[in-house]
Amino acid sequence: MKKNSPRPSPIPHRRRAMATMTVVMMLMLVGSAAVAMSALFATEARRTHAAKTQAQERQLLLAGAAYAETELAARGNASRNIDVPLPSSVDGTLHLQIGPGPTSADATVQIQATVASQRARQLLTFTRTGETWRITAATLIQ
Numbered sequence: 001m002k003k004n005s006p007r008p009s010p011i012p013h014r015r016r017a018m019a020t021m022t023v024v025m026m027l028m029l030v031g032s033a034a035v036a037m038s039a040l041f042a043t044e045a046r047r048t049h050a051a052k053t054q055a056q057e058r059q060l061l062l063a064g065a066a067y068a069e070t071e072l073a074a075r076g077n078a079s080r081n082i083d084v085p086l087p088s089s090v091d092g093t094l095h096l097q098i099g100p101g102p103t104s105a106d107a108t109v110q111i112q113a114t115v116a117s118q119r120a121r122q123l124l125t126f127t128r129t130g131e132t133w134r135i136t137a138a139t140l141i142q
Helices: 013-075
Strands: 082-085 092-100 106-115 118-129 133-141
Touching: 013 082, 013 092, 013 106, 013 118, 013 133, 106 133
Parallel strands: none
Antiparallel strands: 082 092, 092 106, 106 118, 118 133
């Protein structure tokens, strides 16, 4: 017997090629699934961040409406701009622009809330009844 003779392969050549092709195809399938999942996760992360930002903007607009009512009760409907102080835990700004309305018993307040470079604005109309100011109209400004 020859010492250097090649060993016969336990798997015929054609079957090895088919097994190799199957492995390559499976790796391509797993790779494309990983890319698709990464894209899905990135999209969901962006959508979640946007939803969080919009929720904070809505909360600031509500806080601005309450602050405006207090401000009107204290100082009336004279024109002024107010930067509302916010807690340090809030990453945003809140700005009010108060002005007189069509009558002396009315006031308009434009509220601008900014969170993470996203801005939301609304225009409120207040009417005074006795000593109390009440919101009579609200419009979101795009």
